[in-house]
Amino acid sequence: NPNADTAWKNSPSPFWFPPPSDFARNFSSRLMSWPGRYTGDPYRADSAGPYSAESLEYDYYRESCPQAEKIVREAVRRIYGIRSDVAPSLLRLVFHDCFIEGCDASVLLDSTEVMDAEKDTPPNETLKGFEIIDVVKAEIEEVCPSVVSCADILVLAAREGLLMAGGPFYPLSTGRRDSTRSYADLATYQLPSPYGDLSDTLASFGSKGFGEREIVNLLGAHSIGVIHCKSFQSRLYNFSGTSEPDPSLDVGFLNLMRSKCSKSLSAPPSLSPAPSSSHSTFGFSSLTSEEPGIVMNYEGPSSGFGTQYYRRLLQGKGVLYADQQLMVGEETGSWVRAYASDVSLFRRDFAETMMKLSNLQVLTAPNGQVRRSCSKVA
Ligand code: HEM
Numbered sequence: 303n304p305n306a307d308t309a310w311k312n313s314p315s316p317f318w319f320p321p322p323s324d325f326a327r328n329f330s331s332r333l334m335s336w337p338g339r340y341t342g343d344p345y346r347a348d349s350a351g352p353y354s355a356e357s358l359e360y361d362y363y364r365e366s367c368p369q370a371e372k373i374v375r376e377a378v379r380r381i382y383g384i385r386s387d388v389a390p391s392l393l394r395l396v397f398h399d400c401f402i403e404g405c406d407a408s409v410l411l412d413s414t415e416v417m418d419a420e421k422d423t424p425p426n427e428t429l430k431g432f433e434i435i436d437v438v439k440a441e442i443e444e445v446c447p448s449v450v451s452c453a454d455i456l457v458l459a460a461r462e463g464l465l466m467a468g469g470p471f472y473p474l475s476t477g478r479r480d481s482t483r484s485y486a487d488l489a490t491y492q493l494p495s496p497y498g499d500l501s502d503t504l505a506s507f508g509s510k511g512f513g514e515r516e517i518v519n520l521l522g523a524h525s526i527g528v529i530h531c532k533s534f535q536s537r538l539y540n541f542s543g544t545s546e547p548d549p550s551l552d553v554g555f556l557n558l559m560r561s562k563c564s565k566s567l568s569a570p571p572s573l574s575p576a577p578s579s580s581h582s583t584f585g586f587s588s589l590t591s592e593e594p595g596i597v598m599n600y601e602g603p604s605s606g607f608g609t610q611y612y613r614r615l616l617q618g619k620g621v622l623y624a625d626q627q628l629m630v631g632e633e634t635g636s637w638v639r640a641y642a643s644d645v646s647l648f649r650r651d652f653a654e655t656m657m658k659l660s661n662l663q664v665l666t667a668p669n670g671q672v673r674r675s676c677s678k679v680a
């Protein structure tokens with residue numbers, strides 16, 4: 303597919319839309335030799351790294367802005383009523399923020415003449431939900447100007463969205479501060495690739511203090527939302543330069559995915575699968591947007607956030623290569639089986655890991671700032 307090949311070459315990040323040939327094999331060795339990235343054992347499961355959330359407080363705004371959490375809750379609920387993609391959008395947004403220099407709203411900043419923004423890098427190309435945060439922030443600013451950080455609003459709003467989508471609750475402390483810059487280069491290289499193999503994924507999350515069990519339950523976030531064809535295209539037609547599909551894909555599932563994604567990514571939208579809100583027997587629906595892809599409402603739009611993601615992996619029906627790779631490892635595979643058969647175990651673990659993610663490397667006073675507009679440094 304010459305078009306996909308050119309698109310890849312033009313991409314500023316060879317790490318993100320890899321396909322050509324030996325990419326997968328070289329990726330982890332390049333990552334492992336990246337200077338200064340690894341401190342200690344990258345696979346340790348017991349620590350959140352060198353930063354801790356001890357300086358956060360429960361109900362930090364109780365005096366300075368007692369209405370803050372209620373405003374977030376009500377705004378997200380209201381928006382959910384009109385846009386059910388609130389949950390996946392905010393969940394992915396919080397992951398992409400916290401994974402890069404901690405939960406400091408660095409992902410929300412716009413590019414300026416002197417700074418490239420994380421949101422303009424290839425891994426964040428399809429990130430959504432910025433305008434949801436802007437709405438919530440504006441409502442809070444009206445009541446308590448310059449008090450509540452964008453970083454806190456983001457973690458609180460993502461929790462609320464997840465709850466609306468049937469996910470588990472987890473308690474959150476507050477008091478995060480906003481960064482004064484965005485880290486485009488780090489976002490480009492540190493966010494995990496959808497074409498990463500198991501060792502790439504373990505290394506990437508390990509560098510942030512997440513162990514195998516945590517990685518497997520965090521990826522359960524892929525129970526909801528949209529995966530565009532671009533993110534798995536090379537698995538369907540030309541996997542790792544072999545001109546063959548990914549051999550680890552279930553054949554029926556391969557055909558379903560091919561039916562959703564035309565062979566050429568540059569095909570005009572009219573050649574893409576017809577927009578429709580109907581659900582196929584696989585529980586996926588087509589997208590109504592122009593970009594073709596797969597909607598991950600595994601259990602249908604009205605049911606909760608559960609174990610289907612893992613059951614699909616057991617059947618070789620993971621949408622991303624990185625998802626399916628969880629079945630390759632002995633330990634990760636056994637967590638996939640555990641979550642596939644025990645939804646309450648998954649929900650408990652997911653809640654706990656989301657809490658850890660939301661507390662990753664937080665910035666607290668006197669560092670950082672409270673932005674007035676989440677997309678601009680104050
Ligand atoms: C190996 C790790 C991961 C990789 C490679 C990965 C990659 C991706 C990719 C490629 C997409 C589709 C983007 C698109 O096509 O528009 C996606 C969607 C998504 N990811 Fe991940 N992800 C990973 C981990 C996570 C984690 C830890 C979370 C949250 C806790 C998460 C939450 C989501 C959500 C909710 C969506 C759907 C977004 C939407 O509908 O707008 N992902 N991910």
Ligand SMILES: [Ca+2]
Pocket residue numbers: 398399400401402403404405406407408409
């Ligand atoms: Ca960040």
